Amino acid sequence: MSMASIIVALVAFVLGALLALLTIPVLVWLERRTAGLVQDRLGPNRTNIFGFRLGGVVQSFADVVKLLIKEEYYPSHIKMGKLIFMIAPIITFVAALLAFMVIPFADTLVIDGEALRMQPLPVEYGVFWYLAIGAVGVIGVIFGGWLSHNKYSLLGAMRATSMVVSYELPLGLAIISFIVTYNTVDFNAMVAWQSSTFFGFLPSWGILVQPLASIILIIALFAETNRNPFTVAEGESEIVAGFMTEYSAMKFAMYFMAEYVAMNTASAVIITMIFGGYQLPYVSTEMLIDNFSSFAYVLILIIPAFVYWMIMFMRKNNAVRPSVSTDSGRIFETKVISIFLVVLAVVVDAILLYLILSPNALATQIAVTMIQVIIFVIKLMAFNMFFILIRWTLPRFRYDQVQTLGWKYLLPLSLFNLFVTAIVVVGVNS
Amino acid sequence: MSHNIITTPRYGNSFKDKLYLPAIYEGCKVTFKHFFTNLNDSNTVDTLEYPEEQPRDITSRYRGLHRLTHRPDDTIACVACFMCATACPSDCIFIEATERDDNKDEKMPKSFKIDTLECIFCGYCVEACPCDAIRMDTGIFSLTGNSREDFVLNKEQLLSNKGAFGEEISCARD
Numbered sequence: 001m002s003m004a005s006i007i008v009a010l011v012a013f014v015l016g017a018l019l020a021l022l023t024i025p026v027l028v029w030l031e032r033r034t035a036g037l038v039q040d041r042l043g044p045n046r047t048n049i050f051g052f053r054l055g056g057v058v059q060s061f062a063d064v065v066k067l068l069i070k071e072e073y074y075p076s077h078i079k080m081g082k083l084i085f086m087i088a089p090i091i092t093f094v095a096a097l098l099a100f101m102v103i104p105f106a107d108t109l110v111i112d113g114e115a116l117r118m119q120p121l122p123v124e125y126g127v128f129w130y131l132a133i134g135a136v137g138v139i140g141v142i143f144g145g146w147l148s149h150n151k152y153s154l155l156g157a158m159r160a161t162s163m164v165v166s167y168e169l170p171l172g173l174a175i176i177s178f179i180v181t182y183n184t185v186d187f188n189a190m191v192a193w194q195s196s197t198f199f200g201f202l203p204s205w206g207i208l209v210q211p212l213a214s215i216i217l218i219i220a221l222f223a224e225t226n227r228n229p230f231t232v233a234e235g236e237s238e239i240v241a242g243f244m245t246e247y248s249a250m251k252f253a254m255y256f257m258a259e260y261v262a263m264n265t266a267s268a269v270i271i272t273m274i275f276g277g278y279q280l281p282y283v284s285t286e287m288l289i290d291n292f293s294s295f296a297y298v299l300i301l302i303i304p305a306f307v308y309w310m311i312m313f314m315r316k317n318n319a320v321r322p323s324v325s326t327d328s329g330r331i332f333e334t335k336v337i338s339i340f341l342v343v344l345a346v347v348v349d350a351i352l353l354y355l356i357l358s359p360n361a362l363a364t365q366i367a368v369t370m371i372q373v374i375i376f377v378i379k380l381m382a383f384n385m386f387f388i389l390i391r392w393t394l395p396r397f398r399y400d401q402v403q404t405l406g407w408k409y410l411l412p413l414s415l416f417n418l419f420v421t422a423i424v425v426v427g428v429n430s
Numbered sequence: 431m432s433h434n435i436i437t438t439p440r441y442g443n444s445f446k447d448k449l450y451l452p453a454i455y456e457g458c459k460v461t462f463k464h465f466f467t468n469l470n471d472s473n474t475v476d477t478l479e480y481p482e483e484q485p486r487d488i489t490s491r492y493r494g495l496h497r498l499t500h501r502p503d504d505t506i507a508c509v510a511c512f513m514c515a516t517a518c519p520s521d522c523i524f525i526e527a528t529e530r531d532d533n534k535d536e537k538m539p540k541s542f543k544i545d546t547l548e549c550i551f552c553g554y555c556v557e558a559c560p561c562d563a564i565r566m567d568t569g570i571f572s573l574t575g576n577s578r579e580d581f582v583l584n585k586e587q588l589l590s591n592k593g594a595f596g597e598e599i600s601c602a603r604d
Contacts, residue, residue: 034465037465037468040468316473320482321479323483324483325482393458
């Protein structure tokens with residue numbers, strides 16, 4: 001174990017924890033603001049700390065404080081299994097969190113001939129880990145639903161379980177077709193496979209190579225994460241809040257956060273498997289390292305343009321209508337954030353310029369890794385937005401429709417797709 | 431009778447409908463359009479930012495908080511006839527009458543209380559008043575307080591409320 005490997009492992013771990021945990025408040029806020037904007041409302045935009053509202057993200061932290069200082073309430077009819085009743089949401093949360101830990105955030109870093117993986121858990125069987133741990137989450141749901149001693153909770157838990165069972169099959173079969181195509185179970189190798197091109201001009205992303213399996217994967221992951229249109233497990237018009245009915249305060253928040261972590265994990269798996277992970281289309285890591293200076297020049301131009309656009313956006317939207325007498329410090333906030341963004345852009349541009357003028361192999365590699373992490377985060381947030389927008393677009397499926405879709409359509413389709421994939425792969429390789 | 435039979439078209443049986451993905455695409459087009467229009471310029475969102483922005487659509491017929499009107503010489507218009515208290519369906523008007531010694535009328539209220547927590551803002555008191563002494567044209571739609579007692583308005587508070595639509599003094603007493 002060299003110093004570099006320890007540092008890289010630590011950085012990857014911190015990055016993974018941050019990406020999984022810090023995105024929860026952001027995702028909750030994104031969900032509420034997006035719902036507002038889709039429905040021609042504004043959403044939460046008032047909570048602030050010293051006038052800083054950051055578009056309303058502060059609301060999520062206020063919610064956390066509220067949930068933490070709420071009374072811990074245990075229904076008195078729960079006689080046995082109080083401990084497991086308490087642990088159940090934690091199981092769901094931890095399972096969702098652990099499943100995220102095998103996603104590569106950047107390509108393998110090679111320092112002094114030592115390959116260091118940018119995964120919080122540097123394993124080479126990431127897909128299996130994800131499938132194994134991702135399915136554990138439903139055990140927490142079963143425990144919670146069963147121990148609540150409540151018919152709605154039990155029904156909700158039953159629905160969640162049967163849905164996971166029926167969608168795990170098409171999900172697994174779709175993933176097996178990807179494994180057959182990419183010839184690996186390593187997420188990082190999958191991304192490396194996708195950075196080439198096929199037919200000479202298309203990026204060989206999973207969505208283009210395996211369109212059917214990609215659609216099945218996306219649908220099955222929507223079902224796995226209990227997101228709309230598959231929220232039958234907590235259909236409030238039928239079974240109150242499903243397995244969460246008897247939960248309150250932080251125990252409820254655990255389930256709630258687990259849902260968002262699961263959504264984040266699903267987005268990460270989708271972009272890693274079928275949208276080229278941390279790569280830009282057509283650009284492999286070697287290409288990025290070899291032509292770093294030209295990429296850096298492009299970045300030097302893009303960053304000020306982005307900051308300019310951001311400042312213009314804030315000036316237009318972080319303001320109140322002329323009819324309102326007080327703006328509650330919005331103009332001041334815009335000014336401070338603008339100065340911060342400009343300083344940040346100048347610093348980043350200076351660093352990039354320094355890297356161009358005095359090329360250094362190690363520094364270039366680290367810069368490429370950082371660029372890849374940023375691309376990964378942008379893609380992750382974009383796909384989370386897709387999850388959220390789908391939620392506010394589609395109504396909830398009826399329970400029997402969910403099962404019909406899973407067993408009668410997705411399962412045969414994924415089997416068929418696997419069959420065709422196997423034939424094509426054998427045909428191409430022989 | 432066969433010409434009267436209307437066949438309702440049934441949807442959902444064509445291959446395109448069963449595929450479901452085109453419908454999702456159509457739905458996403460609508461929500462994405464709303465989302466990006468509103469994201470690009472939040473001023474297009476027609477939301478009233480309430481505490482800072484006050485509603486602009488309160489008409490003169492809006493039944494707001496009550497007030498007691500004045501005569502042209504600024505004395506109280508009410509003659510304590512108890513008509514409003516009798517008409518009140520929720521029994522929230524409490525009047526104590528006293529003799530009036532300024533030779534304008536015989537009676538006036540010594541105390542006139544309205545419990546706004548009981549009040550249902552039906553406007554029957556305004557209908558019942560023969561002297562145009564009680565009105566609900568203040569345009570006030572939110573009353574705040576820290577205790578239940580704060581919501582029982584007395585004579586002075588009711589007299590100090592101003593009409594929001596121009597008519598200040600009682601029309602029946604001149």
